[in-house]
Amino acid sequence: MSASTAVVSVRDMVKTFGATRAVRGVTLEIPRGSIFGLVGENGAGKSTLAKLMAGIESPDSGVLTISGREQSLRDPHEGIKAGVSMMAQEIMLVPDATVEQNVLLGSMPRRGPFPNRKEMRRRYAELVEFTEFDLDFKAKVGSLRVADQQKVEIMRALSQDADMIIMDEPSAALTTDEVERLHHSIREIARRGSTVLLISHFLEEVLALTDHVAIMRDGDLVRVGPTSGETVDSLVASMVGRALDTDYHEPKPQADGPVRLSVSHLTRAGILDDVSFDIRQGEILGLAGLIGSGRSEIARCIFGADSFDSGEIHIDGELVRPSSPHEAIAQGMFMVPESRKEQGLVLGSSISDNLLLATHKKRSLGGWVSKRTQWAAAEKLAQSVDLRFNSVKQAVGSLSGGNQQKILFGRAAEVNPRLLIVDEPTRGVDIAAKRAIHETLEEMAASGMAVLFISSELEEVLGVCSRVLVIHRGRVQAEFKAPYDEEKVISAFFGQSGLPHD
Amino acid sequence: MIERIRNYGIVGVFGLLFVVLAFTSPSFLSLQNGANILDQSSVLLILAATTTVCIIAGIFDLSIAAVATASAIMTVNAINAVGLVGGVILGVLFGALLGLITGVAITKTNVNSFIGTLAASFTYRGLGLILAAGGLVTIENEQSAQTLRDVMEGKYLGLKGAVWIAIGFVILVGVVLAYTVWGKKVYAVGGNWQAARLAGIRSNRVLISCYVLSGIGAGVAGVIYAGRYGTGATNAYPDSYAFTAIAATVVGGVSIFGGSGAVWRGTLGILTFALIGNGLNLLGVDTTYQQTILGLLIFAAVAADQVFRRKSA
Numbered sequence A: 001m002s003a004s005t006a007v008v009s010v011r012d013m014v015k016t017f018g019a020t021r022a023v024r025g026v027t028l029e030i031p032r033g034s035i036f037g038l039v040g041e042n043g044a045g046k047s048t049l050a051k052l053m054a055g056i057e058s059p060d061s062g063v064l065t066i067s068g069r070e071q072s073l074r075d076p077h078e079g080i081k082a083g084v085s086m087m088a089q090e091i092m093l094v095p096d097a098t099v100e101q102n103v104l105l106g107s108m109p110r111r112g113p114f115p116n117r118k119e120m121r122r123r124y125a126e127l128v129e130f131t132e133f134d135l136d137f138k139a140k141v142g143s144l145r146v147a148d149q150q151k152v153e154i155m156r157a158l159s160q161d162a163d164m165i166i167m168d169e170p171s172a173a174l175t176t177d178e179v180e181r182l183h184h185s186i187r188e189i190a191r192r193g194s195t196v197l198l199i200s201h202f203l204e205e206v207l208a209l210t211d212h213v214a215i216m217r218d219g220d221l222v223r224v225g226p227t228s229g230e231t232v233d234s235l236v237a238s239m240v241g242r243a244l245d246t247d248y249h250e251p252k253p254q255a256d257g258p259v260r261l262s263v264s265h266l267t268r269a270g271i272l273d274d275v276s277f278d279i280r281q282g283e284i285l286g287l288a289g290l291i292g293s294g295r296s297e298i299a300r301c302i303f304g305a306d307s308f309d310s311g312e313i314h315i316d317g318e319l320v321r322p323s324s325p326h327e328a329i330a331q332g333m334f335m336v337p338e339s340r341k342e343q344g345l346v347l348g349s350s351i352s353d354n355l356l357l358a359t360h361k362k363r364s365l366g367g368w369v370s371k372r373t374q375w376a377a378a379e380k381l382a383q384s385v386d387l388r389f390n391s392v393k394q395a396v397g398s399l400s401g402g403n404q405q406k407i408l409f410g411r412a413a414e415v416n417p418r419l420l421i422v423d424e425p426t427r428g429v430d431i432a433a434k435r436a437i438h439e440t441l442e443e444m445a446a447s448g449m450a451v452l453f454i455s456s457e458l459e460e461v462l463g464v465c466s467r468v469l470v471i472h473r474g475r476v477q478a479e480f481k482a483p484y485d486e487e488k489v490i491s492a493f494f495g496q497s498g499l500p501h502d
Numbered sequence B: 001m002i003e004r005i006r007n008y009g010i011v012g013v014f015g016l017l018f019v020v021l022a023f024t025s026p027s028f029l030s031l032q033n034g035a036n037i038l039d040q041s042s043v044l045l046i047l048a049a050t051t052t053v054c055i056i057a058g059i060f061d062l063s064i065a066a067v068a069t070a071s072a073i074m075t076v077n078a079i080n081a082v083g084l085v086g087g088v089i090l091g092v093l094f095g096a097l098l099g100l101i102t103g104v105a106i107t108k109t110n111v112n113s114f115i116g117t118l119a120a121s122f123t124y125r126g127l128g129l130i131l132a133a134g135g136l137v138t139i140e141n142e143q144s145a146q147t148l149r150d151v152m153e154g155k156y157l158g159l160k161g162a163v164w165i166a167i168g169f170v171i172l173v174g175v176v177l178a179y180t181v182w183g184k185k186v187y188a189v190g191g192n193w194q195a196a197r198l199a200g201i202r203s204n205r206v207l208i209s210c211y212v213l214s215g216i217g218a219g220v221a222g223v224i225y226a227g228r229y230g231t232g233a234t235n236a237y238p239d240s241y242a243f244t245a246i247a248a249t250v251v252g253g254v255s256i257f258g259g260s261g262a263v264w265r266g267t268l269g270i271l272t273f274a275l276i277g278n279g280l281n282l283l284g285v286d287t288t289y290q291q292t293i294l295g296l297l298i299f300a301a302v303a304a305d306q307v308f309r310r311k312s313a
């Protein structure tokens, strides 16, 4: 491949953060017009490498060439000018600005010093047509759900007319249907001659979309080549350095323990409509459905994070009505929230403080905490969720996306509740860690915990849960039991009923 | 490395100032001068400690000077009504009560703390006026006034009572913040209010506790005033006390975005200000220029912090 056909190439790129060598001398060429996949475990250095290409981070050493010109980018603005724009893994939007303003943030059309509203509207409409994402363009981004924020990120990256668009885990928060549209847009971008660098933990997606794929491990490039001929197993083997069983095993038989959580007639005006279901001890119940169908809202109501109008919640036969997460936790529940950055983590605080956030009291002596005891406890917890880290005193913000997610999981394990609600617990988590999280969940269930499992990744829900409810427009649309008919489940997403709900 | 400079730059600045002053002015290193610096700073040390806690929790309390003033007046009135010990206790409790009212009002209505405490500040100044019946109240019992003055102004191991109170208060707040569950919660709420709430922390309660602590600090400042002067005046503490406390906290290296910092930083900030003032005095700089120089130095410190922050980001 000669330099002229490469849109972006890097030579001997090195980036370290303190003691962490995130990228250790990577050399890579990305052919113009290609859809180029970048895969690797959590913390392998994918996002960092991409940020170096987009000017979000600057390298310790190494050469970056964009469209034949050597570049030393000082900030993302220069990256965009050079022709590379990036949709970051961690959503970076202005919460108080509208969807439209966020999308056109870096490329605001102007008339003199003023924004050109007409032109803005036109450009936005064009993007909507291209992506088929329908969002209320006047809505404040802060009020959108995660998936919609992700769409805004994608549209923003597209709006900049870049030679290369980097998408870091773009489909992590999207549903099946939206992922289709995203894939369509990605193919369209490549057809028009631009290049897409796609970072993804969904290996099927990488196999289906990309023409080249690069695999990273521990900051090094393991290998790079055409995608044809690769399989999930061959990619995984290079990612983790050993073969790994990637198939889901048979879901457990239906649980028959006593009912742990019973929700009846849960209603919240305009959002939830007469939702009733039970979860037994030792059961992992799945909630599937489209984004916005009300799955997270059900979870938040049970957990006391949102209020509801009517309905009853019983735990082990006892009526509870938590008015805050604090009360819910006292009544034996815990939740891993949907958005780790906004709702889950204190990014500036240490790994230790984040892991023990919900249990400082338990670990204290009459309100006094001993740092040493805490660090030791955090160390153990971190290892139990297979966290990749230097020190438990390190700030959580410096961890890779997938490793941040593991922290939330460690926190939940530490609380050890009777009912655990997990909302998108494996978003952005690599395949090996995902397997580990599923195993942890199964172990927790086996020990008698009831688990409410929400995920937009259908394969995962069906693989882990022996019973699944599909939520549609705030109602329980249908109930399915393993073995599943996947098509029936998906059609329930859109309002068709499956088995009669009992 | 850059991280280090940002985190410990203020220590370096303080050390440098100290050394320069020690060499240029022979009277600087005297115990007497040290005791003076601490004495002038005692109230600000207390206020900077509580301000640091508030900023770590993600809030500003601009009402502390007004609360301290109202508490000074309340202390005098209470001593006149129920005697010395009860009066002092009531004076501090009054500060705590005002902090509680501010905290409850702000968290219940979701008003921005900056604006909310600014409004509270006006209100409490007005309250002070009412309590002082327009101007000045005086401790009537000569005996009580003398005892309280002895406590505050009397020297113990070379330092005035008020200084010892300030030192004790700052250490107590610092230790509690660093080593208790409550302290952990303060950091978490300031770092991410939403995440803290979902992890079962009653975020608003934690914020209210910070306002109460702030009120207690202001109450103690009020008692110190009543002791020193035997009176409570409506202009006991001007609002510049609140601003100085915030400036010192930031100069000390506490992020105004919340979630990180430590009490010693506010302390070091105040002591740095005191050194600068003291140094300018000893060097014979006209007091008319001192404010301006101090202001420029604060700006330089904060700007340097921003530059380092950007570099390390």
Ligand SMILES: Nc1ncnc2c1ncn2[C@@H]1O[C@H](COP(=O)(O)OP(=O)(O)OP(=O)(O)O)[C@@H](O)[C@H]1O
Pocket (backbone or CB within 6 Å): A017, A018, A020, A021, A022, A040, A041, A042, A043, A044, A045, A046, A047, A048, A049, A089, A388, A397, A398, A399, A400, A401, A402, A403, A428, A430
């Ligand atoms: N700002 C930072 N400060 C310190 N360490 C960092 C920073 N950013 C990344 N790292 C570290 O660099 C390594 C690579 O991180 P990176 O985010 O590139 O991984 P990734 O391959 O994108 O992982 P994931 O799949 O989890 O998103 C990790 O060990 C991470 O902890």
Ligand SMILES: [Mg+2]
Pocket (backbone or CB within 6 Å): A046, A047, A048, A089, A168, A400, A401, A402
């Ligand atoms: Mg990443």
